[in-house]
Amino acid sequence: MLDAAHKKIRVFTNHFTYSYFSQFCFYSFQIAVFRITEMSVLPNKLTLAIPFQNYRHASLAYKALSPDPLLKPDQFYMEMSVISQDSALVDDKHEEDIGATKLVVEFAGASDRVLRVGVNGFFESLGVIVECFNAFDGGVLESVVDGKPVVFE
């Protein structure tokens, strides 16, 4: 019964995505409901703490990944947060660079396979972000893929 409720909420929020105000209030309501049920309902869990050189990269990765909605939250759920070295929850207001920071991600999947596919997807996206850091934050300009120079049309 609970799942049906979630679906209704999920569908309900889609209808309201365009009006900012309603999106905000339904979004937060949705998080509250999920936080209580989702994490406990989905049996397979994994938590990763991904280290970044500095807070800027960690929060950048968080921001770049956060807009995309979870396609089937009742099957695969994840939640990110940016944790500084001394594991205090860091939010955007801390402007000065705190040095090594972690992006902590809690995953939960309906089955081990769903969890694995979801986590792989997460890392594929993260890969692009990290490649951007390397390329544009002092990384190497030339690029080689699988040992072959890249030819562009």
Add this chain to the structure above:
Amino acid sequence: MTLNHLDLYLPQFPDSQIFLTLYTNVTNASTIRSNLLSGNTKYSYAFLDPKSIVSISHVLAAVYRALTERAAGSMRTRTVNSEIVFSMSPSMSIGDGLKRFGSKDDSTSILVVRLFEDEDKCADVTQVLTALDEIVDGDRIPISDSAIEPLTDIEIVRKNYKIPKGVQLTNREEATKIISGALALRGYI
């Protein structure tokens, strides 16, 4: 020699002069048919049975269809004259069409259509009518809608054009509309 025939051109076919004549009290209908069937070239006319004709417009609708088929090279019968007779029919079977709408052995009145084209342009009208009078033993009367009315057999028309009982045919103008539509759409409806 009284000139009581009709001769005319259709706008789309300026090279085909069309001759219409009407005979009643015909006595040699069977001779005409046998000559026609034997392919006697003196009989290169279209001999129509007035029983199935409701108006002159009805006949000309068939002539129009025959000429458009010939222009497109898709005539179903051998000659333009037989095509005119066949074009009177709403159904696709040639034999049935020629039988129902061509003059019969026992026909006592015949509507004759003659086309003049290319080299045998109609030189002199009297000469044409004389030749025709020799072929048809009967009285050549002035051809008009009112002359056709007494010769029409409405029941035969209803049968030949499969017109349901509900549709009454007393109004000849309405009948002509329905019939010329049917023959124009032969094979397409």
Add this chain to the structure above:
Amino acid sequence: MPSRIQVPEPERETIAIGLEGSANKLGVGIIRHFPRPNKNSHRPPAQILSNIRHTYITPPGEGFLPRDTAKHHRSYVVKLVQQALKQSGIPIDDIDCVCFTQGPGMGAPLQSVAIAARTISLMWDKPLVGVNHCVGHIEMGREITGATNPVVLYVSGGNTQVIAYSHQRYRIFGETLDIAVGNCLDRFARTLHIPNDPSPGYNIEQLARKGKHYVELPYTVKGMDVSMSGILAFIDGLANDIFGGKAKYADDGSEITREDLCFSLQETIFAMLVEITERAMAHVGSQQVLIVGGVGCNERLQEMMGIMARDRGGAVYATDERFCIDNGIMIAHAGLLAYETGYRTSLEDSVCTQRFRTDEVFLAWRND
């Protein structure tokens, strides 16, 4: 909600980088717009600083799947951005905004490129601009060909639409009722096992040129719309018969070949497209036709559209493969036009949508 801040028309040059990846072509382009010299003169032509593309090619007989396409885009997008920057010689700071295709298209590929766009926009601290793929094609076509207010035929692997401008929207006049023209051609290419390199459509066109016999196919135009799936099913059946041993013969007795099938498919489908385009032109009273989208490179389609347009006292406009095939520069161009009218896409709104209708976009930069 995408926000629109009030900005006056820019007096200085503006530069945008555009990222496109809605289908199997990944493109990055950098474009520069110049301000209008004075109030009533036209804006000078845009300058293309770089426009590079890398296509995900699948083996013959196979289509491209979203997951694999997204994997391809992820592994090349950053390199393309670097290459484009290097080619344009533009320092990152001179770029005014980062534009990306927000839809329509395939979900995973769109998202993979959007993530890259968000990242560089955050890293370079440049505003993000979401662009409708089709509006990108139209604006680029107008810019390159100079067609002022054409009826647009947008034909690609994923879309088939006839579009006309009215009241600051691109209105959809007619569209496919099922699959897109490009999709139909690509899938028939698979049936014939025609190679996908450089593109199935291109290879079908080369075969069609050698076709001699026209084979009758279903012609399915319904008012202003077209339907393709019936034709595809019919010609697939024909092809399977012919290559399954049951040869078919033209009226002159010679056998129907692959070339004849490609030729007949093109003649039928393109005739349908020209017909609905002509109907839209008659309806809005326009004499210009602009063809955009991958299938727009097909010279037979351009030729047929040209004959129709000339018969109506008008002309056809088309672009070469640098622009009519999916590319990054069109996204940069349309994005910059929107940017210059104050349009911005916030991070929360930068989610891609597979269904993004052309007429949803408000064209603030047009007021004709």
Add this chain to the structure above:
Amino acid sequence: MNDDRKKAEDSEALPALPKYLSEALDLKLISQGAEALVYFSKAHPYLPATLSSDVIHNSPISPAGYILKFRPPKPYRHALLDAQLTKHRTLSEVRSLYKMMLAGVHVPMFVAVDPRQGLIWMENIDGPSLKKWIWGQEEEIEKKVSDEDSRLTMREQTVKPTLVAVGHEISKLHFMDMVHGDLTTSNLVLRRKDDGSLEPVIIDFGLSQQSTLPEDKAVDLYVLERAFISTHPMHAEEYITWLLEGYLAGFGQGKKTAKFKAREIMKKLEAVRLRGRKRSMVG
């Protein structure tokens, strides 16, 4: 009937009418749509003027003259495809006209057809289009009375009965499962009868099709509503209600399935109005 005369004469790139036609008759081009050229012709295709009317008094002559609809060859299409389409389209339009004439729907009388040349001859309907007639009525009423209430009562006396009749005519079309495909206020003409009254006639069946689907009939009505909104924005609401009143009143003349079919169409019309015919259409 001649709303597009001006536009048609301007465009010089006219596809050629078959030579023998243009010379034999003095044809006047009335409109050039995407698919067909429409000419006015005084001459009948097979009843030349040389035939005096008393000789052929039983023939269906149209005093208002004739319309020649010509589907020219489209050079952009493959010749075989073009011939096949021209013939097919010409015939399907003529079949519609003939079937509706037999069923008593007021449509132009079909006179002759040459499917391979893409030619259809039909009678010309003498009278204003619904669009022009309503504009005329509105102008007259505005001159006669100034306050809105009396104007409404006057419209109810003149415009309403005509729109009810138009609605009834369209219901006949739909009840015999025929869909027009391009119902606009220009494709509905009011024929002047001998007793001076106006009788609605539906013209231009180029896009007509056979269909039993209530959805297709609803789209027909929706397109007409859009036309009313664009040509008569002031009273579109009113006119559409009167038209639908006429449509529903006589639907199917009380035949068995009439009530059910009418209700189905109205339900679909509501859905189409919401969805906006699947995409936004101008005009």
